[in-house]
Amino acid sequence: MSVKVYIPTPFRKITGNRTFVDADGIDVNGVLRDLDQRFPGFGEMVFDGEQELLEHVNVYVNNHEITSLEGAETKVADGDEMAVIPAIAGGAAMTPEMVERYSRHLIMDQVGPLGQRKLIDGKILAVGAGGLGSPVLVYLAAAGIGTIGIADFDVVDRSNLQRQIIHGTSDIGRMKVDSAKDRILEMNPNINVITHTSPLTSDNAMEIIPEYDVIINGADNFATRYLVNDAAFLAEKILVDGSIFLFEGQVTTFFPGEGCYRCLYPSPPPPGMVPSCSEAGVLGVLPGTVGAIQATEAIKVLLEQGEPLKNRLLLYDALAMDFRTVKIRRDPACPLCGDAPSVTELIDYEEFCGSPFHEN
Numbered sequence: 001m002s003v004k005v006y007i008p009t010p011f012r013k014i015t016g017n018r019t020f021v022d023a024d025g026i027d028v029n030g031v032l033r034d035l036d037q038r039f040p041g042f043g044e045m046v047f048d049g050e051q052e053l054l055e056h057v058n059v060y061v062n063n064h065e066i067t068s069l070e071g072a073e074t075k076v077a078d079g080d081e082m083a084v085i086p087a088i089a090g091g092a093a094m095t096p097e098m099v100e101r102y103s104r105h106l107i108m109d110q111v112g113p114l115g116q117r118k119l120i121d122g123k124i125l126a127v128g129a130g131g132l133g134s135p136v137l138v139y140l141a142a143a144g145i146g147t148i149g150i151a152d153f154d155v156v157d158r159s160n161l162q163r164q165i166i167h168g169t170s171d172i173g174r175m176k177v178d179s180a181k182d183r184i185l186e187m188n189p190n191i192n193v194i195t196h197t198s199p200l201t202s203d204n205a206m207e208i209i210p211e212y213d214v215i216i217n218g219a220d221n222f223a224t225r226y227l228v229n230d231a232a233f234l235a236e237k238i239l240v241d242g243s244i245f246l247f248e249g250q251v252t253t254f255f256p257g258e259g260c261y262r263c264l265y266p267s268p269p270p271p272g273m274v275p276s277c278s279e280a281g282v283l284g285v286l287p288g289t290v291g292a293i294q295a296t297e298a299i300k301v302l303l304e305q306g307e308p309l310k311n312r313l314l315l316y317d318a319l320a321m322d323f324r325t326v327k328i329r330r331d332p333a334c335p336l337c338g339d340a341p342s343v344t345e346l347i348d349y350e351e352f353c354g355s356p357f358h359e360n
Helices: 028-038 042-046 096-101 112-121 133-143 158-162 176-187 205-211 222-234 286-303 349-353
Strands: 002-006 020-024 057-061 081-086 123-127 147-151 192-196 214-217 238-245 248-254 312-317 322-327
Touching (some): 002 028, 020 028, 028 042, 028 057, 028 081, 042 057, 112 286, 123 133, 123 205, 133 147, 133 176, 133 286, 147 176, 147 205, 176 192, 205 222, 214 222, 214 286, 222 238, 222 248, 238 286, 286 312
Parallel strands (some): 002 081, 123 147, 123 214, 147 192, 214 238
Antiparallel strands (some): 002 020, 238 248, 248 312, 312 322
């Protein structure tokens, strides 16, 4: 019987860096023996001295773990798929349900079992469960981010539903964090969701932000935007910042010590100069695009894959359907991350911005 076998990243040095190989056998044991003959050294990675499967290696046939079938004697047929998944430091092996759920990640060279474990072990905080937070949270949950924090103190309003796709009509009047939590747990019950229902302030930000690996800022006001920037920098956390207005969006990723929001915009505009979305409006689909990009950046950071938007600002013009990036840099004179910083702790951001905190 010819079986297609998925080879995890740690084993690919044996198979010439191939993700899938074909092998013959009438059962799981036979397929593994065939692989050992074809790729010397493979058997040492899956069998112990008694030629029994190692306890830290799980084998799946058509996404079913063989211990729930007939073990190594599980029969295979032409066209079946097998996966050999070793346990990864930092957490338990994935369940059969998780292997099936994340199967499209597991077959990617850039993700694979090791990368998926990084996502499962990852902790990301989404500031805001509104327009940007909606796609961010949906895609983080779907990707399998193990711990997702949601910071928002607002309730769902009917006017939100034009763009905040994580909420529904039946959620009107509910806390956004509760509505969002229910939605993403329905998508993926394997994740842990932590809700923060108090407004982020200088008094509590340093109790919340340090608990996460990556911060995604989707706030719609300057006071929260500067607060999250400063707290992320002081906590040495990576910040994925996004903003939207009318038909335009911006996204960038700040790494500690390599620039921050204050380098890009040293001071906020005078109160009333830049209207909010509630005052000027926003195209309903715009936050879907920008939020998806923010989620992509955060996932890339956890996977340590690709080129994040470090020292680059992505500009999106939906009317022109135009994407462009401009280079940005750390400002040596920045009061937060510069050579002689004057901001060494969180400040009064309502006074700094001349406007109060309001909905995210």
